[in-house]
Every structure is written in C-alpha cells, then in structure tokens.
Amino acid sequence: MNPWETSLTLIDQAETYSCVMPDEPRWLTDHERDAWLALAKLMFNLPSALDAQLLRDNHLTLFDYFVLSGLSMAPGRTMRLSDLASHLSCSLSRLSNVVKRLEQRGLLRRAPDPESPRYTVATLTDAGWELVVAAAPGHVAAVRQYVIDGLTASQIDVLREVACHVAQQISEAPEASPRPR
C-alpha cells in the first residue's frame, strides 16, 4: 500500500532483537512514521519530477537552473564561486564541474575576481539570462502543480516552518566524519 512503509516498520521485528542494540532506541510512533514515510517519498520523487520538466523543456537540470538563477539575481549578474557554493549549500567541487559545463554551453563566463585574484567569479551571459527567463514560467508552473496548488494558506505556512526546522537541524549537526571502510 504505502510504498515507503519499507523504511522503518522493520522496527516491530527489530525490537525482538534488543539484545544486539546498545541502548533501546526511541522508535517512531505510527503517527511519526506515516509523516516520515510520506516525506521520504517526496524527497525521492520531487527532484526527479522537477528535473524532468526542466530537462524536457529547457535542457537544464534543477541544479543548473539554481546556479543560473542565483547569478541572474546577483549585482552585475556576477558572483564568486565560493559565495555561490555556500548560497546553494553545495560542495565547491560540484559547483566547479557544473560551472565548467555551463561555460562550455556559453551560458556564463568565468574570470579571476578583479578585486582579489585568488577568487574566481562567474558572470551570466546574455544567452544565460535569456535561458533563465525562458525557463522560469515552466518551472514555476511545475512547482505550483506538484507542491503549491491545492494546499491551504495554513498548510503552506506549516510546510515552511517544518522545512526551515529540518534545514536548521541539518546545518547544526556535527559534520559527518566519514569512517574508513
């Protein structure tokens, strides 16, 4: 029935194995589990749905769109890569790769920051600007279709509260320190 009940209902069985657990964990209640499974499903499917629309109509991934859109709003349509990366909460490595591809397509240009040569700035070209302007209506329509339309104002309000809460929890979490395998 629910495609994501896979995630945690294992718990009922796992409880019989409490011998192997360090401390008895605080399992999710049914109420909490339903919400989490629904959110998990959203988390997996919404990005690909939005990607699909942008790829089909504008040959852009959602992340490409965020990069171009971020530049389009910056003064002079220009930003340092490090600022853009923290703006987008992504690694500099990922941004560098994406920016290189977008530059090859003529949508932006890279240049050393004239104010300090150790930075690199990216500037949206006219072609890049026109592409974002052309892509925006379809993207907004998809966001409305999948997310916004059909919700009440108060649901939208709670959605914002919850999403901000999650974002904050993640940003405050101790940095995940990978353990050698």
Next chain:
Amino acid sequence: MNPWETSLTLIDQAETYSCVMPDEPRWLTDHERDAWLALAKLMFNLPSALDAQLLRDNHLTLFDYFVLSGLSMAPGRTMRLSDLASHLSCSLSRLSNVVKRLEQRGLLRRAPDPESPRYTVATLTDAGWELVVAAAPGHVAAVRQYVIDGLTASQIDVLREVACHVAQQISEAPEASPRPR
C-alpha cells in the same frame, strides 16, 4: 540570507520580459515562495545527511537501506524485483544495479520466481537481515534528529498531509516525455 532564494525571485525581473512568454504565468506569492525555497533546501540536503549517517555507520546508502528494509518486511523476506521497484517508486534499471551490488556483498540472493519463471525474486540473507537490524537504530535516530524531534503533533500531521499531496500530484502527472535535443 536564504540560500535558496535563488530559485524564483528571478521572477520579479522576468516579469519585465513578458513579451517572450506565451501566457502570463502565475508567479508565486512571497508566502508561497518562502515555503517552496525552504522545501527545496530540505529536498537537496536531507538525503545527503541521511546518506552520510548510514554510509559512515553501516556502509549503506539510504536507497540500499530501503531495499534491504523492504525485503526484511516481506513474507519470507522475499519479493519480486518488479514489485519492489514499484514499492520504492524507482526504475527497474536502478533497482537491478543496486540488487546486483547487494548480492555481491552477500546481503541478498536473486533467483527465478518458482511460480513464474519470467519474474526474479530477491531474498534477504541472514547477513542482510542482521545488517538491517544493526543499522535501524542509528537511522531512526538520524530521522528523529533531523526531522521529527522538535515538531509538534499538529506540525507532524500537516507534514504528512502535505507530503502525501505532493506524492499524489507527482504520480498523477502525465508521464514526462523527453523531447529530443
């Protein structure tokens, strides 16, 4: 300030370009945009945060965990791949690749379905079962930390409503038909 304001606030500028638009789109209100940007940030960061915990502690991706967990709850710890794929809303291609890797690690076994040779079933091994049981507490703790704890019961309720709504909208959307570039 808000790392994802990049997404749609372009709109204010794009409106001055209405000449290039087919019909005047219904832009998002500030209220809607705040909620969408917060959700977008969640959508990008929550999967990697949960991945990081599972990879660090159990050398599993979140998707691996869902696959193993799905099997662990099925009768006989066995499911057809096509059922599992629709259960997880993923492509058969992706599932086939993941299952092959999990089989190589000894966490599950593949076999032709005895009831109908055109299906393939996957069965969790004891090692796979033990890994899921060992991984569950840490995973649940991460879900609590990032999502559930700190929300009120009514916020959790609305979260479920909203996420179900989005999931439904996506599943009802006309299948994205890729356009040749």
Next chain:
DNA sequence: GTCAGATTGTTCAAGCTTGAACCCCTGGGA
C-alpha cells in the same frame, strides 16, 4: 496456432557527484 505487443529484467554507455589530491594565492607569525 501465430504474431504483435506488453512486461520483466539485464546491460551498456554517457553523464553526474563525491572525495581526495593537488596547486595557487594570501596572511600571519618567527
């Protein structure tokens, strides 16, 4: 009975992401 078409699952190439290694530049001691 047979053929067209749908379904199941695998594989392959192409593209993207990640993390580590690396280089360059800067700034701050000693």
Next chain:
DNA sequence: TCCCAGGGGTTCAAGCTTGAACAATCTGAC
C-alpha cells in the same frame, strides 16, 4: 624575509543513475 597554515578552485578516479537497447517471457486478438 621566510615559512607555513588555511582558503579557493580544479582535476581525477571511483561510484551511482539514467535511458536506450536488448533478450526472454507472457497475453491477447485474429
């Protein structure tokens, strides 16, 4: 002045996902 620690950015290899192509099996219509 010299050294070095740290931040910014790129690159590379490894791993994962996607979509198309393919093989095998089943279904249904004629």
